[in-house]
Amino acid sequence: MTTRASNDAFVEFERVQKSYDGETLVVKDLNLTMPKGQFLTMLGPSGSGKTTCLMMLAGFETATHGEIKLDGRPINNIPPHKRGIGMVFQNYALFPHMTIAENLAFPLEVRKIGKSDREEKIKRALDMVEMGRFGGRRPAQLSGGQQQRVALARALVFEPELVLMDEPLGALDKQLREKMQFEITRLAHDLGITVVYVTHDQTEALTMSDRVAVFNDGVIQQLAPPDELYEQPANSFVAQFIGENNTLEGEVMEVRDGIAVVRLDDGELIDCKPVNVSKPGERTRVSIRPERVEFNKSRLKPGAHTLKAEVMEFIYMGDIFRTRLKVAGNDEFIIKTRNAPDQVRLEPGAQIEIGWLPEDCRALDA
Amino acid sequence: MTDIAQPLTTADGKPLKGALMRAQARARRRAFLLVLPLLAFILITFVFPIGQMLYKSVYNEGFTWQEDVTTGDRTPIMTNLAAWFDANPPGTEPNEEAYAALAADLVVLRELKAPGQAGTRINYELSGSRSMFTKAARSANKLEPPYKEALLDLDKDWGNPDLWQAMRGASSSYTLNFYLAAIDRERDADGSIVMVPENRQVYVKLFTRTLTLSLLITFLTFVLAYPIAHLLATLPLRHSNLLMILVLLPFWTSLLVRTTSWMVLLQSQGVVNDALVGMGLLGDDNRLQMMYNRTGTVIAMTHILLPFMVLPLYSVMRMINPSYVRAARSLGATSWTAFRRIYFPQTVPGIGAGALLVFILAVGYYITPALVGGADGQLISNLIAFHMQKSLNWSLAAALAALLLGGVLLLYWLYDKLVGIDNLKLG
Numbered sequence: 023m024t025t026r027a028s029n030d031a032f033v034e035f036e037r038v039q040k041s042y043d044g045e046t047l048v049v050k051d052l053n054l055t056m057p058k059g060q061f062l063t064m065l066g067p068s069g070s071g072k073t074t075c076l077m078m079l080a081g082f083e084t085a086t087h088g089e090i091k092l093d094g095r096p097i098n099n100i101p102p103h104k105r106g107i108g109m110v111f112q113n114y115a116l117f118p119h120m121t122i123a124e125n126l127a128f129p130l131e132v133r134k135i136g137k138s139d140r141e142e143k144i145k146r147a148l149d150m151v152e153m154g155r156f157g158g159r160r161p162a163q164l165s166g167g168q169q170q171r172v173a174l175a176r177a178l179v180f181e182p183e184l185v186l187m188d189e190p191l192g193a194l195d196k197q198l199r200e201k202m203q204f205e206i207t208r209l210a211h212d213l214g215i216t217v218v219y220v221t222h223d224q225t226e227a228l229t230m231s232d233r234v235a236v237f238n239d240g241v242i243q244q245l246a247p248p249d250e251l252y253e254q255p256a257n258s259f260v261a262q263f264i265g266e267n268n269t270l271e272g273e274v275m276e277v278r279d280g281i282a283v284v285r286l287d288d289g290e291l292i293d294c295k296p297v298n299v300s301k302p303g304e305r306t307r308v309s310i311r312p313e314r315v316e317f318n319k320s321r322l323k324p325g326a327h328t329l330k331a332e333v334m335e336f337i338y339m340g341d342i343f344r345t346r347l348k349v350a351g352n353d354e355f356i357i358k359t360r361n362a363p364d365q366v367r368l369e370p371g372a373q374i375e376i377g378w379l380p381e382d383c384r385a386l387d388a
Numbered sequence: 389m390t391d392i393a394q395p396l397t398t399a400d401g402k403p404l405k406g407a408l409m410r411a412q413a414r415a416r417r418r419a420f421l422l423v424l425p426l427l428a429f430i431l432i433t434f435v436f437p438i439g440q441m442l443y444k445s446v447y448n449e450g451f452t453w454q455e456d457v458t459t460g461d462r463t464p465i466m467t468n469l470a471a472w473f474d475a476n477p478p479g480t481e482p483n484e485e486a487y488a489a490l491a492a493d494l495v496v497l498r499e500l501k502a503p504g505q506a507g508t509r510i511n512y513e514l515s516g517s518r519s520m521f522t523k524a525a526r527s528a529n530k531l532e533p534p535y536k537e538a539l540l541d542l543d544k545d546w547g548n549p550d551l552w553q554a555m556r557g558a559s560s561s562y563t564l565n566f567y568l569a570a571i572d573r574e575r576d577a578d579g580s581i582v583m584v585p586e587n588r589q590v591y592v593k594l595f596t597r598t599l600t601l602s603l604l605i606t607f608l609t610f611v612l613a614y615p616i617a618h619l620l621a622t623l624p625l626r627h628s629n630l631l632m633i634l635v636l637l638p639f640w641t642s643l644l645v646r647t648t649s650w651m652v653l654l655q656s657q658g659v660v661n662d663a664l665v666g667m668g669l670l671g672d673d674n675r676l677q678m679m680y681n682r683t684g685t686v687i688a689m690t691h692i693l694l695p696f697m698v699l700p701l702y703s704v705m706r707m708i709n710p711s712y713v714r715a716a717r718s719l720g721a722t723s724w725t726a727f728r729r730i731y732f733p734q735t736v737p738g739i740g741a742g743a744l745l746v747f748i749l750a751v752g753y754y755i756t757p758a759l760v761g762g763a764d765g766q767l768i769s770n771l772i773a774f775h776m777q778k779s780l781n782w783s784l785a786a787a788l789a790a791l792l793l794g795g796v797l798l799l800y801w802l803y804d805k806l807v808g809i810d811n812l813k814l815g
Contacts (some may be wrong), residue, residue, distance in 0.1 A: 082714055102717040103726075115715035119733045128729070129719035180720065 031091070032058040032216055033079065033184065038088035040074050048074050050240040052088070056218075056233070058183070061210050063219045065227040066237030067263070075237075076186050076220050081105050092184065103132075108177035108185040108215075112192055114169045116161035122148070122172050123157035129180040147179040148172075150209065167198045174206065178213065185210070187219045191226065203230050224264050228252065236260050252311075257298060258386040261309040268315070268355050270308045274299045274385065282385045283327075284308055286350045292327045293380040298387040305388035312344075314382040315357040317374045318366075328377040331355070333368045343367065349376065445566055445786035450509030451558035454502040465502060466493045470559040478579030482552050487535035490546075494528035497521070512781050513554040513565065513574065520545060549577035566787035571595075591771070591788065598768040599795075601686060602750035608690045609697040609746050610739065617701035617738075622710070632702075639695040647756050650688040654678040654760070680762025688756050693749055697742035704738030740807045748796050768792060 033056045040049040049071040056062050064072035077083040078090060081102030089096050097105055117125050123144055130140045148154045151171035161169055170190060177185050187206070191199045207230045210217045221227055227234045228248040236243045236251065236259070243263075244256040255261035258269065272286040274296075282296035284306055292308065299306050316322055317331075334353055335346040342358050345368050349355040357376070359365055368374065396404040452470070454463045468489035476486075497503040507521030520543050531538045539546040553575055557565045568574055568581060572589040576582045583589065616635065620628050638646055653659045656675045664670040678684055708731065716726035754769040761770070768788060775785035803809070 080714075080718055082717075102714075103720050103722055105718075106720070107718060109715065109718040111711045111715055113709060113711055115709065115711040117712060117716075117730055128716070128721070132720045132722075132725055176719070186718075 030057045031055040032060075032093055033218065034089075034091040035075070036089045036091065038075075038078065038085045038090060040071070040078060040083065041086050048240055049078075049085075052240075052242065054235065054242065054245065056216065058216055059214050061207065061217045061219065061230060061232045063221060063227040063231040063234045064237055065221060065224060065234050065263075067222060070237040071240040072220050072235075072237045073188060076188055076218060079218060080107055080109055080186055106180075106182050106184075108180070108182035110173050110177045110185070110187040110190045112189045114161070114173040114190075116169055116172055116176070118161055120160075121157065122153065122159050122161070122164070125161070125172065126157075126176050126179045129176065133180060143179055143181075147175040150178070151175045151205075166194055167202065170194060170202060171205075174209070178209070178215070182215070184216045184218070187217065189221055190219075191221075191223075199226070206230065228264070236263060238263070254297075255309065255384065255386070258307045258309060258388075261384070261386060266312050266356060266358075268310045268312060268349075268352075270310075270350055270352060270355075271388065272306060272308060274302050274304045274306055276302050281380050282306075284385055286329075288350045290327075290329055290350055292329065292383065294383040294385040295381050297384045299385045306385045307388050308383055308385050310378055310383045312356040312358040314378055315376050316378055317357070317368075317376045319375065319377075322377045323379065326377050326380070328375045331374050331376045333370050333372045333374065335370055336368055347374075347376070441782075441786045442790050443786075444783050445790050446564060447561055448509065448558070448563065448566070448783045449561045451506050451555070452561045454500050454505065456500075463496075463500060465496055465500065465506060466555075466559060467496075468492045469555060473556045473559050478553070478556060478575075479577060482536075482547075484534055484536050486552075487539055487546075488533065491528065491531045491535040491539065494521075494525050494531070498525040498528045508780075509558050510551070510554050512784065513557065513569070514548075514551055517545070517551060517554070520551075553577050553579065566783045567791070569784055570787040570791055591768075594766070594768045594771055595791070595795075597682075598751055598792075601682065601689075601765075601767065602747050605686060605689050605693060605750045606697075606743050606747045608686070609694050610743060612690070613694055613697035613701055613742065614735075614739075617698050617705050620698070620702045621705035621708070635695055635698050638691070643692065643755055646692055647688055647759050650684070650691070651679060651760055654684055654687065679760055681764040682761075683765075684760035684762070685757045685765035685767070688760050689750060689753060692756060693746045696745045696749060700741035700745065701735065701738040704735055704741075708734050736807070740803065744800070744803055747799070751792060751796060 033054070035052045035054040038049060038052040039047055041047050052071075052075060064075060066072045074083060078085050079092075081097070081100065085098060090098055092105065092107075116122075117128065120128070126144045126147055127140055130143060135143070144157070145154065148157060151174055153168060153171050153175060156164065156168065156172070161172070164172065173190065177187075190206075191202050194202060203226055206217075206219075219227075219230065228251070231248060233245060233247055234251050235245045238259050244251060244260045246254075246256075251260065252265055255264060255267075261267050262269070270286050270292075272284040272292075275283040275285050275291070277283075277296050277300060280295065282294045282299055284292050284294050286292065286308075294306075294308050319328075322328070329349055331347040331349045333345060334348055337344040337346070341361055343361060343365065345357050345359070346353070347355040347357060398404050398407050451466055452464065454465050455461070456463075469486070472486045472489045494503070497506055503521045503525035504518065507518035510521065511518040524539065524542055524546075527542065545551065556579075557563055557575060565575070569584075570591050572584050572592045573581050574584050616631070620631055620635070622628075623631065651658070655661070656677060656679070658679070660678065661670070661675040665672050665675065670676065678687065712730050712734070713723075713726045716730040717723065721729065751767075752769050753767060754773060757765050757767045758770050758773070761767070769792075772785045772788050772792075775781045775788070800809075
């Protein structure tokens with residue numbers, strides 16, 4: 023967990039706790055700092071506390087302990103309508119009895135902005151999301167993607183510095199979702215706004231964010247840029263949750279020169295990078311990404327430990343081959359190889375040996 | 389590839405279009421047969437009697453036809469008088485010829501034993517005239533010309549121009565006079581439409597009272613039901629179920645039981661008054677009069693009709709996602725503005741449905757005002773019942789009911805114009 027008491031902190035959570043029933047904590051001791059202009063994603067399974075955090079920031083839930091600061095100001099006691107935070111909801115929450123233009127006018131009207139000013143801002147916001155022609159329509163007359171764009175425009179039209187998004191792309195189909203991911207990041211970057219984005223879709227989190235906070239059980243498991251999160255997961259939850267991952271269980275034999283030797287449960291030895299282990303005798307869960315597994319011996323370092331594996335299933339996926347192996351008693355071990363001209367297609371039943379660079383294999387908590 | 393110019397055919401070579409149409413017609417016939425029992429039931433028990441009733445409001449043969457109860461033979465009566473009315477315009481002074489026609493008709497009435505029937509018909513419009521017919525028919529055989537003097541000797545009221553106008557109106561089976569009576573109008577001796585004397589004006593006053601009380605009750609149920617419905621829609625299911633039962637419990641209780649319990653509560657020696665006196669808020673000698681007047685009708689009917697407002701409101705409010713109000717708040721609206729501009733407009737279809745339902749029910753309400761209304765809290769339906777059961781003037785009752793029905797349909801049409809009937813949500 024990274025906690026920096028930096029001066030450029032725009033959004034700050036300080037030792038924030040939240041409990042609904044007074045017995046169990048939904049959010050446990052949350053500390054988070056983000057600078058202005060950053061795109062931060064809260065990622066986690068449902069019930070992990072990410073949406074609660076967003077709602078506390080928006081002002082719809084109150085923190086039972088701790089302080090939330092916006093631009094250096096504590097906002098715990100400021101009602102939602104005075105926080106000036108734009109928000110995009112999962113179901114868009116476009117007012118069904120108003121036209122698109124009226125929807126966008128709403129935040130400006132309650133701010134008592136003059137009519138001509140208002141119209142100009144609405145036009146600019148709608149043009150920004152390429153919905154300029156739809157001002158006179160009702161939300162029900164728009165497709166899901168169009169409603170999403172309008173919801174975005176409405177959250178941006180009053181020029182908030184902070185925009186919250188609660189799984190805004192959840193209801194869209196895959197293609198539209200990818201297009202919108204790109205557009206949201208482009209808009210956020212162009213306008214220089216700070217975004218807190220909640221999702222349970224890891225691809226979305228990885229492709230859009232500057233930093234990702236992985237939530238589980240009310241605690242931030244890791245807060246890091248996407249590449250760091252994927253390549254250097256801090257614990258086995260993050261390793262499992264982000265991307266595809268192979269795990270093998272075993273016991274640490276020795277830790278030396280930044281390399282841990284782990285004896286797997288069936289007795290074989292492998293080399294790993296120690297992350298959450300420090301001394302011999304500890305139980306560990308070893309994590310290897312499928313695309314970092316190598317079965318071509320010439321590409322392995324001399325003397326590297328190798329494991330025997332049996333090919334269970336070969337799946338052709340177009341750009342890649344996905345092969346399921348049985349390794350050290352685990353028959354869900356996946357390797358991925360690129361569909362290159364010289365690539366070997368492994369036959370089910372074949373006996374092979376696999377290995378990897380020690381730095382790609384991380385010994386995490388059990 | 390299929391050749392497009394070639395008509396499509398079924399597997400055995402028949403044209404596909406015809407085959408499809410036959411199949412659809414079969415399905416339609418089957419669907420119609422399924423709804424037939426209900427359709428027949430509605431026609432026989434609902435549409436036909438209502439049509440019959442509405443017909444009675446413009447058709448009354450009390451002064452034109454006599455039907456023998458045992459044989460079913462129908463004989464025209466008062467034919468001579470009807471002929472004289474046809475030959476002379478309204479306002480003509482009845483001459484000897486007219487009295488002769490009347491005398492001849494009275495002889496027929498005596499033979500048919502029908503003077504009571506004809507007298508009753510005239511009595512609807514001019515009270516006290518029934519006995520004149522029975523008396524005159526008894527001595528009809530002994531009448532001698534000049535008939536005018538003979539009849540005036542029997543009863544000088546035979547010269548009353550209003551009586552002649554009433555007989556003229558009744559001499560045709562089809563008449564709009566009952567509608568005139570239903571809005572406190574009548575025809576004077578010249579046949580022009582005038583207000584009835586002030587002491588007999590009741591119906592317009594009652595219609596107005598019915599409408600204003602119904603509007604008041606609709607408004608009161610709205611004010612009371614809106615917060616309850618909101619609570620029902622937003623509370624967690626566990627609590628809202630209990631609240632729902634509390635709303636529905638009176639709904640399931642007999643109407644009579646609920647009305648009589650209001651009588652227990654509201655009467656001057658009742659629970660509410662006793663409590664107020666007991667708390668010292670009220671002196672024992674000036675207990676509140678909450679029963680047998682308008683107050684009683686309004687209180688009891690508001691309570692009884694409350695669920696009809698709560699349920700449509702609840703069904704609409706339950707569908708309003710709480711994120712709308714949250715969105716409004718996050719966009720900078722105070723909670724009042726969010727309610728006024730975002731929440732309330734979305735509940736309008738429920739308000740419309742509830743108001744329409746309560747208003748229509750209130751306009752035709754009968755039992756409650758009859759029991760707790762006293763003289764002051766009677767509604768138009770109580771008067772319709774009176775004419776059905778006591779005065780037996782079914783035509784007038786039908787005319788009153790038709791006006792009520794027309795009024796409700798008019799309001800329904802107005803609602804459709806203003807709000808739109810597709811916006812109506814009953815649940």
